[in-house]
Amino acid sequence: MESTHLTSGALLAVDIGxxxxxxxxxxxxxxxxxxxxxxxxxxxxxxxxxxxxVADRIIKAKVERAGVGFxxxxxxxxxxxxxxxxxxxxxxxxxxxxxxxxxRGFELQRALREATGxxxxxxxxxxxxxxxxxxxxxxxVVITLGxxxxxxxxxxxxxxxxxxxxxxxxxxxxxxxxxxxxxxxAEDEARWHRDxxxxxxxxxxxxxxxxxxxxxxxxxxxTPDVFADLAVPVEIDGNFAPLRGAARLF
Numbered sequence: 001m002e003s004t005h006l007t008s009g010a011l012l013a014v015d016i017g018x019x020x021x022x023x024x025x026x027x028x029x030x031x032x033x034x035x036x037x038x039x040x041x042x043x044x045x046x047x048x049x050x051x052x053x054v055a056d057r058i059i060k061a062k063v064e065r066a067g068v069g070f071x072x073x074x075x076x077x078x079x080x081x082x083x084x085x086x087x088x089x090x091x092x093x094x095x096x097x098x099x100x101x102x103x104r105g106f107e108l109q110r111a112l113r114e115a116t117g118x119x120x121x122x123x124x125x126x127x128x129x130x131x132x133x134x135x136x137x138x139x140x141v142v143i144t145l146g147x148x149x150x151x152x153x154x155x156x157x158x159x160x161x162x163x164x165x166x167x168x169x170x171x172x173x174x175x176x177x178x179x180x181x182x183x184x185x186a187e188d189e190a191r192w193h194r195d196x197x198x199x200x201x202x203x204x205x206x207x208x209x210x211x212x213x214x215x216x217x218x219x220x221x222x223t224p225d226v227f228a229d230l231a232v233p234v235e236i237d238g239n240f241a242p243l244r245g246a247a248r249l250f
Contacts, residue, residue, distance in 0.1 A: 011065035013246030018084035018147035030244035044088035055115035067246025069128035077109035126150030129215040132245030138210035145218035148177035215241040
């Protein structure tokens with residue numbers, strides 16, 4: 001399928017989340033050119049269904065380029081682990097092993113390029129947020145707070161691959177997704193704040209961070225003063241960091 005491209009130089013930024021897909025046009029510097037729009041992430045979310053939804057947005061935008069963030073472990077154009085997209089009824093339902101297996105190894109970047117005719121470049125959603133939030137100096141840890149929890153590291157402006165923390169153990173038998181995700185916040189916000197402070201301190205030590213950035217929809221629920229005892233600065237970057245970061249993929 002071919003699209004009729006604009007020649008303005010704008011590109012489409014797409015942030016695929018476990019709950020919603022956000023998208024908007026941005027310029028070459030990552031400046032948002034319109035109010036971001038969103039649509040619910042479709043479930044059951046097979047690779048083919050997601051390709052159809054995202055490709056439709058890219059084609060309708062009439063752009064030559066699109067930068068996309070994926071809500072799971074993603075490398076070299078392929079899905080390594082799909083995260084919550086392997087849950088057929090959304091984040092509150094169990095993982096479907098068959099759907100999970102269908103996702104693993106899927107060449108999502110190539111599928112979107114073939115479906116749109118556009119230059120589509122993809123990374124993990126936390127990495128995309130890191131590109132939009134980092135200042136390019138020192139060791140910057142970017143933590144995304146939304147349906148789940150994501151992590152990225154930028155060293156002197158360059159992304160460095162780190163472990164995928166969402167499904168990793170945090171404490172009390174919980175994963176980072178379970179402790180720092182939206183469901184935990186909605187159930188007990190005070191505990192969620194305490195767990196976040198503990199996690200941020202742990203990541204600061206683990207990665208010898210010189211700065212921390214909090215991105216994602218729930219970053220707005222945090223103020224820097226809760227990290228007053230932390231030895232490094234904490235910046236609240238909010239929900240649109242991944243959209244700004246899309247331009248840095250090109």
